[in-house]
Structure formats: structure tokens, C-alpha cells
Amino acid sequence: MDIEKVNSMDFGEFVDVFGNVIERCPLIAAAVWSQRPFSDVEDLEKHFFDFIDALPQSGQEGILRCHPDLAGRELQRGTLTAESQREQSGAGLTSLRADERLQLAELNAQYRARFGFPFVLAARLRGRAAVPRELARRLQCPPPQELRTALDEVKKIGRLRLADLFGAHPAGL
């Protein structure tokens, strides 16, 4: 895919292709379409990120709440989005031992209770051993800092998903 192709899409095609760049938030892709034409993939990405940054805090928390737990119930039930399924598989989260799954479930529950949104991590960049370590570390962070960290992870995930769609290797991660 190249940017001319993207700029020629009507909003239906655009939302079909980019609707899950931000997990389960097709509203954001649908809003970004208003900003076309895009000069390149970085410009397209910037409009996704600018939209996120301009939301009130409740909206930013809302984005996070649309994300599934890592190695959670949705993975067990097979109800993840295709992108999440690939990412959680790629990070080795589909082949955890029962005790590892239990440990993560407990940490995820503590995290959700503390912050009011699920633990979000660009798992593809880390791997399975890092997930409980990062989770335990971030559980200790002050809420305002943790909200920023979590949104940065949303953006890393979005950047990787855009790179997949464009068949490119993203820089600066």
C-alpha cells in the first residue's frame, strides 16, 4: 500500500483498513479521514496521535478501556481482534504455563483496580518474560504518569499496525 492509494479511499474503505490501528476505536480512524490528504505514513500516524492527545482525560482512559488484558479471558475465549491475537501470539502469550497465566491474571486484576483501565503494553516489542515484570513495575507508578505511559504504548502498537499495513519497518521504537 502507498499513500496515494490511501488518499484515494472513501471513508468506508479507510475505516475498513485503518479502523483497528487504535484497538477497537474505529471512531479515531473515521475522524482521521477528515484530515486527508496525507503526505506520507508519518503524517497519517501523526493525525492518529494528535487526535488521541486532544481528547479529554476521560476519552484517553476510554481508549485504554477498549484494550483487552494480555493473556486474559479474551485470549482464552478466542474473542480478540485479529491484530491483538497476532501480537499476543507473537509475544508468546498463547503458550504460558498455568502458573504464569495465573500470575498475570492476578497482576492484571490489581492493575485494573488501581488505575481503572487495563494494562496496555506493545507486547511484540517485549516478549513474554517482560510482561509480568513490566506489569509489576508499572503497578507502582503514580496514576498520572501511568496514564501517559499507557498512551505511549497505545501509540507504539498503532505505529506497528500502520507499519504492517504499509509493509514497512517502523523507525524510532
Add this chain to the structure above:
Amino acid sequence: MDIEKVNSMDFGEFVDVFGNVIERCPLIAAAVWSQRPFSDVEDLEKHFFDFIDALPQSGQEGILRCHPDLAGRELQRGTLTAESQREQSGAGLTSLRADERLQLAELNAQYRARFGFPFVLAARLRGRAAVPRELARRLQCPPPQELRTALDEVKKIGRLRLADLFGAHPAGL
């Protein structure tokens, strides 16, 4: 369901129940959870509407772009959300004649081309005969006025969906 029950929900339950009050925009329900507790259903509704009103224009257009056409491809393919399916059926849009479907498809296409979002109407409140008439009328409206009209319809749909969830009859529609 009563408001105490709603106020006791964690964000996962809340998004499961209210995630499609605004069609395919679970982000909005997920954001509204930040505003709990709610005093009653009107208060809950107000937070949905306030979130919509506070979005930049691109975000408001984005909400509209997450809606399906009336009597469109998604109805034919059976890929509507459960709520949309019920509403379009209830308005008689599943039993159109071929010539009526074709007429609506043409009007929908003209509308999408003119405004950059699909025609949204709280069809349950109108019925099948009113749909092409309203579509033809609104096609002539200036874009800024039409954006406001379409968002008002999104809110009417949301109010009816909330009323369904609470088992109540909404006032003021």
C-alpha cells in the same frame, strides 16, 4: 436495570452493556465510565451527549462514519450490530421491494458523496416511507446544518437504546 446496578459496574461490564449506545463507538461508553456515579438515566445520557458535543468536528464526523447505511450492504450481508438490525427491521427496512432498495442505495450514495458521512436517522421513530423522503430532503441542506441534524439523530438513537436497556419509555423524542 437500575442506576445503582450501573454505578456498581466495573469498566468491563459497563462497556459490555453500554458499548453500543453510540453505534460502534465503545470508546464513548468507556470514557463515560470515568464520570460515575450517575444520579439517574438522564444523567448517564447527558454524559454520553456531552462527550459527543465536546469532540472536535472530525471526531463528530467520525461517529457518523461508524454508522451503517439504512437498508444498505450491511443489512443485506447480515453484518449489522444487533441494535441496528433490530432498528432497521422495526422500521420495515428489511422488507423493501427491489426498486425501493435501489432508490435508497442511490440516495445514500449521493448523501455520502456530498457530506462525507452516511445518512443517519433514528429509523424506529419514522418508518420505511419516511426514510427516502427524509434522505432526499436532508440532501439539500447546507453541510454545517446537516452535521448538527445528523448528530441529533445519533442522540435520539442513543436515547432509545438506553431506554431499551433500562426497560423505560423515553420522554421528549
